[in-house]
Amino acid sequence: MTGLLARIREQPPEVLEAIAHSMNVRASEPAMRAICARYMARITLPEGAHVLEVGCGNGAATKLIMQHVNPGRLVGIDPSSTFVDMARETFAGEPLVSFALGDAVATGQGDACFDLVIAHTVYSHLVDPEEALTEAHRVLRPGRRLVIFDGDFATLTVALFDGDPLQAAVGGVLRNLVHAPYIMRRLPALVTSAGFSLHSVEPHGYVQTSSPDYLLTLLSRGSYAAVQAGEISQEVVDSFDREARRRVANGTFYGAMLFLSLTACKGGDSATLVARRRPRAERSTSDFCSIWQRIGRSLDERCLSGCAGKVLPAISRSSQCWCRKR
Numbered sequence: 001m002t003g004l005l006a007r008i009r010e011q012p013p014e015v016l017e018a019i020a021h022s023m024n025v026r027a028s029e030p031a032m033r034a035i036c037a038r039y040m041a042r043i044t045l046p047e048g049a050h051v052l053e054v055g056c057g058n059g060a061a062t063k064l065i066m067q068h069v070n071p072g073r074l075v076g077i078d079p080s081s082t083f084v085d086m087a088r089e090t091f092a093g094e095p096l097v098s099f100a101l102g103d104a105v106a107t108g109q110g111d112a113c114f115d116l117v118i119a120h121t122v123y124s125h126l127v128d129p130e131e132a133l134t135e136a137h138r139v140l141r142p143g144r145r146l147v148i149f150d151g152d153f154a155t156l157t158v159a160l161f162d163g164d165p166l167q168a169a170v171g172g173v174l175r176n177l178v179h180a181p182y183i184m185r186r187l188p189a190l191v192t193s194a195g196f197s198l199h200s201v202e203p204h205g206y207v208q209t210s211s212p213d214y215l216l217t218l219l220s221r222g223s224y225a226a227v228q229a230g231e232i233s234q235e236v237v238d239s240f241d242r243e244a245r246r247r248v249a250n251g252t253f254y255g256a257m258l259f260l261s262l263t264a265c266k267g268g269d270s271a272t273l274v275a276r277r278r279p280r281a282e283r284s285t286s287d288f289c290s291i292w293q294r295i296g297r298s299l300d301e302r303c304l305s306g307c308a309g310k311v312l313p314a315i316s317r318s319s320q321c322w323c324r325k326r
């Protein structure tokens with residue numbers, strides 16, 4: 001069976017409202033904000049970079065991307081017109097951000113248009129991740145990055161002891177809301193097969209005890225979906241809910257999941273990635289010349305500014321020397 005979010009176009013308004021609420025809750029939690037700040041701050045981009053956010057939902061994570069990644073332009077796509085409308089409303093009057101209907105496997109974007117494709121908690125909902133990776137590869141410029149962040153949902157736990165009945169609520173989430181709970185474990189091999197060069201896979205522990213608002217919304221949505229699927233009765237759901245809230249109230253609630261961020265590069269040109277990761281102050285024309293020489297390009301043209309540097313056409317698209325660009 002496909003997960004509920006993999007069938008997002010079929011969902012009634014009340015389910016979409018509940019998902020949108022859950023996205024907002026998660027994006028505003030201090031624990032998730034800290035994780036996003038950490039993984040997004042590592043994404044360094046050329047100035048004015050174009051970013052494609054796949055599965056942008058209502059724009060809750062878009063705000064964090066704009067804050068930490070600071071692109072020149074961001075296009076968010078999602079298959080749900082309700083979410084796209086919500087995202088447009090949130091970013092009304094923001095000229096750098098736009099949203100469109102689109103699917104991870106058919107983004108509706110041109111070839112080699114983007115410096116970054118980012119998917120934040122989306123791949124666990126995709127039916128065809130291989131096709132989505134092929135599409136991400138198509139729309140990325142050579143040497144540019146793919147960043148995928150998601151929960152390793154198979155690690156989701158609220159159990160306090162072996163056989164804890166509350167853990168059954170997690171089963172409702174995995175069976176009904178998440179299409180591919182193991183996808184983050186398979187992605188390193190999949191991105192490589194899709195022609196990317198794998199750059200990093202970083203773990204991010206997410207543990208909630210006193211204010212587990214996102215986990216409570218997740219359990220409640222999973223349980224609701226389990227009732228709709230005829231798996232359990234509303235009485236069982238009510239008892240899960242009471243037990244979870246009892247634990248929060250008496251300070252015994254524990255919920256945890258491992259999130260992972262994966263970074264890959266189209267074309268496997270690691271020299272370009274290394275150059276971009278170094279702080280600006282450390283860069284010099286000669287650094288870029290030596291990188292350029294390593295990747296086998298000739299350096300015949302001299303910079304017209306008189307700095308004795310060379311023009312680096314692919315780094316500086318205006319064909320000026322690096323010294324003039326900074």
Ligand SMILES: C[S@@+](CC[C@H](N)C(=O)[O-])C[C@H]1O[C@@H](n2cnc3c(N)ncnc32)[C@H](O)[C@@H]1O
Nearest residue numbers: 005008023055056057060061080103104120121
């Ligand atoms: C858990 S939400 C995450 C939304 C947003 N990225 C965030 O973190 O707030 C998953 C999103 O993936 C979208 N989605 C589902 N199937 C998709 C597909 N085939 N292609 C692109 N997005 C998809 C859903 O509509 C939903 O907005």
